[in-house]
Amino acid sequence: MKPAANIYLIxxxxxxxxxxxxxxxxxxxxxxxxxxxxIEECTGVDIPTIFSYEGEEGFRMxxxxxxxxxxxxxxxxMATGGGAVLMPENRxxxxxxxxxxxxxxxxxxxxxxxxxxxxxxxxRTDNPRQRxxxxxxxxxxxxxxCADFKIDSGVLxxxxxxxxxxxxxxxxxxxxxxxxxxTK
Numbered sequence: 001m002k003p004a005a006n007i008y009l010i011x012x013x014x015x016x017x018x019x020x021x022x023x024x025x026x027x028x029x030x031x032x033x034x035x036x037x038x039i040e041e042c043t044g045v046d047i048p049t050i051f052s053y054e055g056e057e058g059f060r061m062x063x064x065x066x067x068x069x070x071x072x073x074x075x076x077x078m079a080t081g082g083g084a085v086l087m088p089e090n091r092x093x094x095x096x097x098x099x100x101x102x103x104x105x106x107x108x109x110x111x112x113x114x115x116x117x118x119x120x121x122x123x124r125t126d127n128p129r130q131r132x133x134x135x136x137x138x139x140x141x142x143x144x145x146c147a148d149f150k151i152d153s154g155v156l157x158x159x160x161x162x163x164x165x166x167x168x169x170x171x172x173x174x175x176x177x178x179x180x181x182x183t184k
Contacts, residue, residue: 006098014110017079085142102147105154
């Protein structure tokens with residue numbers, strides 16, 4: 001992690017990346033970016049439309065471009081899309097340029113949070129539970145590989161999650177400064 005680095009939130013859809021990210025950004029007085037919203041703003045269409053015309057591969061290429069640009073900024077909080085970690089370039093960009101927080105929660109909690117959400121193309125299936133279980137099995141090792149810190153956002157109040165992330169981020173900064181001063 002670089003000093004004064006960004007904070008990146010990763011995890012499956014519905015774990016609270018946007019909600020928690022906005023509160024972290026407010027606490028730090030940093031700008032907040034949701035990579036999916038940036039893609040929608042740049043294209044002028046929503047994520048399901050991109051998926052229907054370009055497929056997941058087309059969407060992932062757009063996502064890679066946005067993450068590369070945003071990770072070059074300093075002093076931001078970014079919520080990534082749930083599948084952002086699938087591309088090695090995205091994993092490298094966030095690991096090299098910030099403090100990465102893996103938000104996770106139970107499949108039941110995710111299903112509850114997303115049951116009325118029509119903007120999640122990967123959940124447009126007859127069995128959303130099975131889809132989430134498959135996605136988690138595929139992505140969990142990638143999330144773990146990137147993460148500097150992991151927290152369950154499904155059992156703790158949002159304010160507690162935000163406070164804990166800020167404490168962990170501060171501790172990581174202090175560790176970085178201590179190591180840097182020892183190597184001078």
